[in-house]
Amino acid sequence: MMSLGSRRLLFRVGDLGFCLDLCELVEICEDFEILNTPRLHDAGQAVCGGMVFRRTTIPVVDLRSRLGLGASSPARQPHNALVLHSREGNWALLIDQVEGFQPSASMQDLPLPPLLVAPGWRCFEQIALYQARPFIKLDLHACYGGLSP
Amino acid sequence: MNKRLGLFSFMGVGYALSLSRLLRVVEAGCVYPLPFVPLGVEGMLIQGTELVPMLGCAWLTGSQEAAVAGFQVVVASEYGAMALPADKTQGIVAEARGNWQPEPKSRFGFLTHSFCYQEVSYRMVNIDALAVSLIRS
Numbered sequence: 691m692m693s694l695g696s697r698r699l700l701f702r703v704g705d706l707g708f709c710l711d712l713c714e715l716v717e718i719c720e721d722f723e724i725l726n727t728p729r730l731h732d733a734g735q736a737v738c739g740g741m742v743f744r745r746t747t748i749p750v751v752d753l754r755s756r757l758g759l760g761a762s763s764p765a766r767q768p769h770n771a772l773v774l775h776s777r778e779g780n781w782a783l784l785i786d787q788v789e790g791f792q793p794s795a796s797m798q799d800l801p802l803p804p805l806l807v808a809p810g811w812r813c814f815e816q817i818a819l820y821q822a823r824p825f826i827k828l829d830l831h832a833c834y835g836g837l838s839p
Numbered sequence: 840m841n842k843r844l845g846l847f848s849f850m851g852v853g854y855a856l857s858l859s860r861l862l863r864v865v866e867a868g869c870v871y872p873l874p875f876v877p878l879g880v881e882g883m884l885i886q887g888t889e890l891v892p893m894l895g896c897a898w899l900t901g902s903q904e905a906a907v908a909g910f911q912v913v914v915a916s917e918y919g920a921m922a923l924p925a926d927k928t929q930g931i932v933a934e935a936r937g938n939w940q941p942e943p944k945s946r947f948g949f950l951t952h953s954f955c956y957q958e959v960s961y962r963m964v965n966i967d968a969l970a971v972s973l974i975r976s
Contacts, residue, residue, distance in 0.1 A: 705872050757874040798888055803919040805892040805973055806883060812875040822885055824871050 698797060698818070700789040700825055701772070703753050707789065709797065709818050709825040716773040716780055718788055719743070724750050724769060735834060738762070741782050743773055750782045751834045756813065774830055781834050792820055799827060844954060846929040846961055849899065850906050853929070853961035855954045860966045862913045862920060864928050878976035884911065884922055892921045892973070899923060899964075916970035923964070932956055939963075948972060 697712045719741070727740035730749045736756040740747040750771060755761045762769070762784050771782040797818040813832040818825045843858040870882040870893045879898030884891040891913060896906045908924030937956035942963075949968035954961045 706874070759874065800888065800890055803890055803892060805916070805918050805921050805970060806873060806876050806880065806890065808875050808877045808976075810875070817873075817883075817890055819885065819888065824873075824883065824885060824890070826873070 696794050697791050698794050699772070699791055700820065701785045701787065702789055703757070703784075703786050704759060706757070707823060707825040708753075708785075708828050709792075709820075710772075710774075710828050710830065711794070712791065714774055714830055716775050717743070719771045719773055719782065722769060722771065724784075737834075738784070741771065743780060743782065746780070748773070748780045748782055749834070750784060752784045753833070754784070756833055774834075776830070776835055778835060783830075783833065796820060797825070842934040843931055844934055844961075844963075845912075845931055846956070847910070847912055847923075847925040848927045848929060849908065849923075849925050850896070850902065850904070852900065853959055854899075854923075854925075854964050855961035856912075856914060856964045856966060858931060860914045860916070862915050864925070865911050865913065867908050867911055867924075877973045879973045884913075886913070889920065892919075894921060894923050894969075894973075896924050898973070898976075914966050916966045918967075918970040918974065921970065921973075 698709045699712055699715055700709050722741050724739040730737055730740045736752045737749045738752040739750050741750050752762050769784055771784050773780055773782050797820045799816045799818050801816055813829050814826045816827040818827050844855045845858050845861040846855050872882045879895050881893045881895040884893055897903055910925040911922040912925045913920055913922045937954050940953045942950050942952055949965045949972055950962045952963045954963050
């Protein structure tokens with residue numbers, strides 16, 4: 691039997707492709723509104739607000755902003771997000787669209803060559819290739835809960 | 840043994856590099872963007888199962904003018920492979936067939952000499968110095 695961890699979710703933010711292990715995913719949420727929740731707001735962690743998930747308000751991290759690509763569209767627009775779990779509880783990652791699911795075995799993980807690495811903070815160390823297209827393998831701990839850029 | 844050079848041009852300027860550093864020349868393919876790359880890197884190429892950093896046009900030429908490369912010259916540096924933009928490839932020539940001139944002092948520490956061959960000047964690219972300039976950018 692195939693375990694959840696042996697499959698990956700592929701998704702996009704702008705021109706960039708990303709992937710993560712399915713075992714890290716709680717749920718995919720579409721067309722929700724971001725709540726202005728001052729107690730959760732943390733620009734250093736790119737937390738842009740909150741969302742209600744299973745009767746709890748959880749922080750929403752703007753991946754576009756985390757990657758230094760500018761903030762996502764205003765809070766009142768409907769958004770797509772991945773709800774993920776961490777030791778501190780669930781949190782949501784804003785994304786543009788889900789591309790699909792693929793077995794991990796169909797992807798090849800490659801380390802970043804030194805000439806693609808700028809000094810300083812980053813939230814990935816590997817690129818996964820799927821059908822000759824690159825998907826950034828996100829380090830979710832670095833995205834939320836780790837050190838800030 | 841006589842050293843040989845690979846010659847190419849980009850945006851009207853000729854460049855030369857040691858043939859021992861030239862891995863391949865390919866028709867321009869998709870350059871994938873990537874966040875948090877060094878300043879002089881435009882993105883990456885996927886060649887088989889290899890991620891190849893693509894040098895930004897401005898880093899090589901110093902010009903802010905937008906340019907589309909027809910070819911990508913893939914070279915080997917001490918820090919791994921990288922690709923340079925090119926419009927035309929102009930063959931391989933033995934170093935002894937031309938002569939050397941020092942480059943006027945410029946901000947391009949990786950362009951130290953010009954190789955003059957058949958009345959055309961080619962700026963010699965020191966591949967390792969280019970790689971270091973990227974790492975420090």
